[in-house]
Amino acid sequence: MKDKILSFLKHLTEKVKPILHKGADHGTHHVKVAAAGLAGLYWNLSPQNRYRVRLAAFAFAILSLGIVVGRVTNVNRAVKIEASDKALKVESSGILELKLPGVTLNPAIYVFQSAEKVQVPVDIKVPGRLAFNAEKSKVLSARAPGRVERIYAFDGAQVDIGSPIVEMYSPEFLSAQQEYLLSSKTAKVLEANKTMSDLLGDARITQQAAANRMRNLGAGEGDIKSIETTGKTTNNLIMRSPLKGVVVKRNVEPGSAVSLGDVIATLADPKQLWFLGNVFEQDFRMIKQGQKMVLRLEAYPEKEFIAYANYIAPTVDPQTRALLIRADVENTDDLLRPDMYASASLTTGTADAVVVPQSAIVRVRENRYAIIKVGPETFRRVPVKGYDLNSKSFAITEGVEQGWQVLAEGAVLLNDRFAKQED
Incomplete structure (x- = not known):
């Protein structure tokens, strides 16, 4: 149609x-x-x-x-024109003042708190990593040439003091056993013949020297007593763990030949770790031994691990221009692993600061701001300085005075109004 x-x-x-x-x-x-x-x-x-x-x-x-x-x-209808809320004042110091006439902020969303200055710890950030405590670690190496016959403990195996690690054939160890066995038999014969006491002393010295040689090759006291008791030598040398911990790394395979000094395995105590951190030049003057360090790791963002600085390097690393600082870390819960990255907060003193929730801080690029209420409908965004106390709190050291009304919740939302006015 x-x-x-x-x-x-x-x-x-x-x-x-x-x-x-x-x-x-x-x-x-x-x-x-x-x-x-x-x-x-x-x-x-x-x-x-x-x-x-x-x-x-x-x-x-x-x-x-x-x-x-x-x-x-x-044609004659009165049109109501609402007053514009674009009333932004910019000060030379970087402070922005915003007026919102006729606007009432929802108290369930925008929460203000009165600023109060308290004593807070002054910390510096120390990046670093975890490592095995070298004082609680051992390298098991071959003390004589030989051939690996058997491996008792592979990588990650839990070991105690005296636990067998590897069994190896060594001609030098066989020779030391035979020497000890011969000197032991000679000493027993001379003990029976009291007229040859001078020779008995020499035989005892020879016997002790042979026992020390066996110890140097890796034999334990039980191995030496077994030879003396049974009167027989063993074909292979069993190398045992000198500490309680884990096998961190194994360097040999069954049947492989080893030379004097070759590393067989690396052992360490996983409950005793080190934190190795880097302190940069501007912070050198604030550190000393015994200071408390709070470690945080990405693997456990809600947990804190306490350590105390026990070593400060005497020289600066020429590559990083940083000073090495070390602290003992107790890993009683087995949560930590060597080579994990960690960030430490090193407490160097105290200072007066206004503590606010992290939600009160507006981050714009490299700058930090807080929003304060200066009138019923007037708000100011002020630049502040400070640092993170933890994941929930921020310490404002400059920019906010005692008694000011600081926007603790909803700062990001109100900052959007400032941003729109700036545009």
Whole structure:
């Protein structure tokens, strides 16, 4: 229906155009002729098309009437223009002041607290890593050439003092056993013959020397007593753990040949670790032995591990320009592992600061801000200085005074208004 009406109106327009183009210079006569032509054109239409023209004319009249009525009714209407809340004042110090006339902040979202200065620890950040305590670690090495026959403890195995680690064949160890066995037998014979007491002393010295040689090769006291008791030597030397801990790394395979000094395995106590941190030059003057260190690791973001500095390197690393600081770490819960990265907070003193939640601090690039309330509808964003006390609290050392109303919750939301005004 709509398409047919539009087609008819287009056809009607084309019929009228030649008449309209003749212009007003032809006078009223042509207007009347045009009107008569339109009337004739209308009555020449079929009844159905005349109905469509009337319908279109009626719709046009309704639309025109609506426009006229709308203009008449709105011409004298008072339009309420709300006051703009864009009232931002920028100070040379970087402080922004924002006025929000007629705006009431929702107290369930925007929570203010009164600033109170308290004593807080002054910390410096010390990046570093964990390592095995070298004083509680041992390297098991070959004390004589030989061949590995058997491995008792592989990587990660828990060992106690005296636990067998490897068994190896060593001709030198066989020679030391035979020497000890011979000197022991000689000493027993000379003990029976009291007339040869001078030779007995020499035999005892030889026996002791042979026993020390066996100890140097890795034999234990039990191995030496077994030879003396049984009167027999053993084919292989069993090397045992000198400490309680774990096998950190094994360097040999069964059947491999080893030379004097070759490392067989590395052992360490996993409950005794070191923190090795780097203190940079600007902080050298604030550190000393015995200071408390609080370690935090990415693996346990909610946990803190306490350590105390026990060593400060006498020289600066020429590559990093940092000073090595070391602390003993107790790993009683077996949560820590060597080579984990850790960040330590080293307490160097105390200072007055305003402690606020982390949610009160607005971070914009490298800068930190807090928002304070200075009037019922006036707020200021002030730059602050300070540091993280922990994952939940921030210590403001500069920028906020005692008694100021600090926005503790909702600071990021209100800062969006400051940002929009700045734009």
